[in-house]
Amino acid sequence: METEFQQRSKEVITKLAGSNYGTTSFESEKKSYPKAMIDFLAGNKQKAIAFLQSEDADAQSHSHTLGIDFYSSFTLKGQVRKYFYFGKYLDPAYRQRMKRAMKIFTEFDPLDKYFPTQRKFWANSIDNCNSWVDCRNTDNLKAMREVAVYLFAEETGNKETRELYKKRIIKNVRTLYQIGQGEWDSENYLGHAVTTYVNLYDFAKDKEVKSIAKAALDWYFTSGAVKYWRGAFSGPSKRDYNQGNCTWCSLATHELGLYFGDSPIGDSNPSPDSVHLITSSYRPPAAVVALARKQFSKPLELLNSKPTYENWKPGGDSKPQFHETLYFGHTFQLGTLAQGSGGDWNGFKMMAFNKQRGVDYFIAATGNDATQISTSSIGKDNVAQYRNLVIWLNDKPKAPFQFFLPKSVKIETKKVKTFIRYEKTWLALTPINLTVEGINQTATEKIKQRYPNDQIITATGTNSTSGFALEVGEQETHKSWEQFKQSVVSKSRLNLNQISNGIVEYQGVTGKVKLQYQGEALPKVWRNGQFHDWRQHYKVYQNATAAQTPIYQGWKEGKLIVEAGGYKFKTQSE
Incomplete structure (x- = not known):
């Protein structure tokens, strides 16, 4: 599996090497930073580092953080890997400026700090955040924000903010093991989820937080393994953009496919975001890889549930919204x-x-x-x-x-x-x-x-x-x-x-x-x-025969079991 992963990683780097990075305006770092980091891995180190430490296009809007952009969640994800993984290649003065900016940024919760005048992020955004950090609360954007703020606070010794964000991260990951994710099985945003939590897994110093990050990644890759097959992704899904109805067409397949493979054709249009996984030490459990490759007895029927999107609201966790x-x-x-x-x-x-x-x-x-x-x-x-x-x-x-x-x-x-x-x-x-x-x-x-x-x-x-x-x-x-x-x-x-x-x-x-x-x-x-009583089928994942293979997760039981390909994986939240 490791040899295959490394080979697919090399193919991604080769295909994306030398691409145009783009800009750093607004949240363009969503694509430009990963492209530059991939190009660095391809050997174009000087060009990539020059871009990564160039003055931000909107530096005047970030004077409070010394011109460093810590605003958009997508930008934050790139800034994390830029500093913690590629930081040793940055100019020491620039790296020190980033660290000083992190300390200022996380001295207090940046969600509770506001600009003196209303700041326009995207003109058409419904979340016109005036806080120091992106306030948008989709599952993936919230995770990007919380992981970045935690790591920055941990790096700079801002204990109070670090503890606050640790609690928020624990709550979000625990929810996965209780009722699943509101942004469930998204053909697009599942990819963003895994590239966010590898940052936490790779760079958290707190061993408990690192284990929480692993638990999140294990859950996300398991949910992806259920829907992934031969380089494609299918089945019911939340936040479906109508773009993923072919092999290697959805963002999730680019990230999942690095580990799962099992396709007769290579990924012709890989995602630059794969750099987060290529440079990560995380690997999904062998049972999860086998689940993705459908190495279990067939035919098989699963009866699954999916929660309401805003499951954090009062009553949002009382019952599933969807039955699959x-x-x-x-x-x-x-x-x-x-x-x-x-x-x-x-x-x-x-x-x-x-x-x-x-x-x-x-x-x-x-x-x-x-x-x-x-x-x-x-x-x-x-x-x-x-x-x-x-x-x-x-x-x-x-x-x-x-x-x-x-x-x-x-x-x-x-x-x-x-x-x-x-x-x-x-x-x-x-x-x-x-x-x-x-x-x-x-x-x-x-x-x-x-x-x-x-x-x-x-x-x-x-x-x-x-x-x-x-x-x-x-x-x-x-x-x-x-x-x-x-x-x-x-x-x-x-x-x-x-x-x-x-x-x-x-x-x-x-x-x-x-x-x-x-x-x-x-x-x-x-x-x-037999009459099917929906009230008796709240489990997140369940074999229709009630067996706990190849995957099982009860409703609010906090336990996930995967058994496939001769491997067994089990994890449980506290």
């Missing part, structure tokens, strides 16, 4: 949320094996905007899943549906059902009061720049309650594509006798799933004939 079903076949992984997609979360994604590309995607959504396929929704979607079977319903008249899939698939229609053949994975889509209109060239054209190898199929509801049932097969379950089609046509049945009451049941070749539509509330679901 995640099924791993031999050639695919399929995940849904009971309430479908909406807002900034996606509620339906599937990855299917592709020998050359790593994976192909299949995404379903309501709505008409193909460029927002991951999170698109007209509201009131209800989804039920049992293993490889899914029912999706919406009660809005003439509801628009859209499906994202590769151009390489083979599509057939047989007795109303639409059969879709991936390389090794087979889908049968049965419409429910839905007219499948076929490939939509206009919608496909709109996604061409980002996804040139994919296409959009659209459909429209014909009744007040419409949707589809999905059945997924593969060689291990149906032996051949022809037998899959024959079995579905002859054995699978859609029961619409009670659809006027919002009840639909789908009997698959093996197993069945039933959904009673509940509008904005969680749907009533029967999985293979």
Whole structure:
């Protein structure tokens, strides 16, 4: 594993060497500092150090910290590694100026210190912070702020601020082990989380804090390992930017892939932020790497929960907001949320094996905007899943549906059902009061720049309650594509006798799933004939069979267990 990690790290450095750094204006250090640090590792040391210790473009705004920019959270993350890792290469006078600035910055909590006149950060920012430090409180930005302030206070002996931020960090990490993360499984921000906590792991002098940082990293990499596969990232996720629906397309895959690998193609567009991991001594547990590489018995079904985003507010930790079903076949992984997609979360994604590309995607959504396929929704979607079977319903008249899939698939229609053949994975889509209109060239054209190898199929509801049932097969379950089609046509049945009451049941070749539509509330679901009580499924990660493999984390139990590939990892918060 270490040899593979080092090889992938060298490839990242080679691909990014000599790139244009950019500027230091506003929070441009988000990209420019990592690019310079990568270039340093590539051998362009003089140029990189000259940039890293150049006068900040907005130095006049940072006169209180001697011209050193400690404002934006993204800038802080870069400043930490610049000082603690690359500091010995900086000019001694500049490094001493940074340390004096840190001491001033952390003499008191910088969140409680304000500029005399209102300061404009980003003109369009809703968080027009007037504090000395970035006040934005998304999970990743808050972590960047707290890790940096802690390390700066520890370095300069500002004990009171150090202790304050230590408590805040402990609280945030403990929450991960109690109920999970509000910014859960983000295709974008998971990458920022791990590159933040390696700073704490690498540079904290307090052994307890270092162990807390390791606990955070172990948790984040475990959550990433569940959704990562062959260089791609999929399944339901919060803060989905609709940019990650292909191999190596999401930021999280760049960071996770350094450790997990297991892709037939290399990362052609690596993230400069990888420098934080390349220069870190942290390594995820072997069991977590095996989990990412799906080295466990399949098929497997996980029943997971996700907390509300603002879980720190009163009552925010009383129950999960989202319930996730995640099924791993031999050639695919399929995940849904009971309430479908909406807002900034996606509620339906599937990855299917592709020998050359790593994976192909299949995404379903309501709505008409193909460029927002991951999170698109007209509201009131209800989804039920049992293993490889899914029912999706919406009660809005003439509801628009859209499906994202590769151009390489083979599509057939047989007795109303639409059969879709991936390389090794087979889908049968049965419409429910839905007219499948076929490939939509206009919608496909709109996604061409980002996804040139994919296409959009659209459909429209014909009744007040419409949707589809999905059945997924593969060689291990149906032996051949022809037998899959024959079995579905002859054995699978859609029961619409009670659809006027919002009840639909789908009997698959093996197993069945039933959904009673509940509008904005969680749907009533029967999985293979058994009523599914959401109140009994609060666990963050749980095997549907109740076994504690390959991953287990109870609700408010503070314990995480991973067992895969012959390795076992267990950690528990106090």
